[in-house]
Amino acid sequence: MLTKKQLDLLEFIHKRVQRDGVPPSFDEMKDALDLRSKSGIHRLITALEERGFIRRLAHRARAIEIVKLPESMGGAPTSGFQPRVIDGPHPSPAQPANISPDEVQLFARELPVMGKIAAGVPIEAISHVDHHVAVPGQMLSSGGSHYALEVKGDSMIEAGINDGDVVIIRESSTADNGDIVVALVEDQEATLKRFHHNGTSIALEAANPAYETRVFPEDKVKVQGKLVGLIRTY
Known part of the structure; x- marks a missing residue:
């Protein structure tokens, strides 16, 4: 189950990806959710990743990918435990460009x-x-x-x-x-x-x-x- 803030952020990211092809920046997420600092966004993103709704990638800027959506947003129903799998090995990615120090922590x-x-x-x-x-x-x-x-x-x-x-x-x-x-x-x-x-x-x-x-x-x-x-x- 997601909190309202987590759901709001997931919905905002999903809409921006659908519209622009890339997720929003930290500043855009902070403003959209009316939060005072980007650290709050970082906590929300970590919670969404832990629950399996997003995945953070290392090979592109603003490296957030939607993995699934809750039923309230049109996603398929899920039941039981779903493990997160990290595939490897991968070639070393390039350093993402044009990101803030706060965003570096996501990669x-x-x-x-x-x-x-x-x-x-x-x-x-x-x-x-x-x-x-x-x-x-x-x-x-x-x-x-x-x-x-x-x-x-x-x-x-x-x-x-x-x-x-x-x-x-x-x-x-x-x-x-x-x-x-x-x-x-x-x-x-x-x-x-x-x-x-x-x-x-x-x-x-x-x-x-x-x-x-x-x-x-x-x-x-x-x-x-x-x-x-x-x-x-x-």
């Missing part, structure tokens, strides 16, 4: 999945793009490049990171104590661990008591990036 971005990362004993260094994954724009921190890695192992389970999860990493060569980082050990092995720098040593700490903290001379460990998000598939 998913395609990130390269650079193979697997060990959350356990370190595995071979990451050196290739395996495939791509779509990541919500609001998950990515501002500034810097990002990439994704598939987790292999259970050493970070107490930090909420499970085997098979996809972690989102912001490229960085530095980290603060307590950060979860991708660390390259002796230029050969990559691992996902909590970072601690103490004097001339670096400790890579697991989040599972079954794994010991590993300590290396600081010149044997290179930080490759910091964890900023996680995607889990059920």
Whole structure:
């Protein structure tokens, strides 16, 4: 069931798409619903997407697509649970042009999945793009490049990171104590661990008591990036 504001916004978007072939801008939606800020529009759009009425796309400006309409607007009746499916992989899309900072949050971005990362004993260094994954724009921190890695192992389970999860990493060569980082050990092995720098040593700490903290001379460990998000598939 939709609230009146959600229904009003869906109807406005539908009419504009029917008339112009493209959805309205944030400003147009805000004015049409007589809202004070575009953040209210963002919440309404998120609610419509969660209920399966719209889909947000990454390859065009104002990337909103009507998926279905409620019966009150002439849509087909629905019953029961309908899962949302994200197909992949897709080629990396171009950055949409002429959008406001508020609208940027609506867009998913395609990130390269650079193979697997060990959350356990370190595995071979990451050196290739395996495939791509779509990541919500609001998950990515501002500034810097990002990439994704598939987790292999259970050493970070107490930090909420499970085997098979996809972690989102912001490229960085530095980290603060307590950060979860991708660390390259002796230029050969990559691992996902909590970072601690103490004097001339670096400790890579697991989040599972079954794994010991590993300590290396600081010149044997290179930080490759910091964890900023996680995607889990059920």
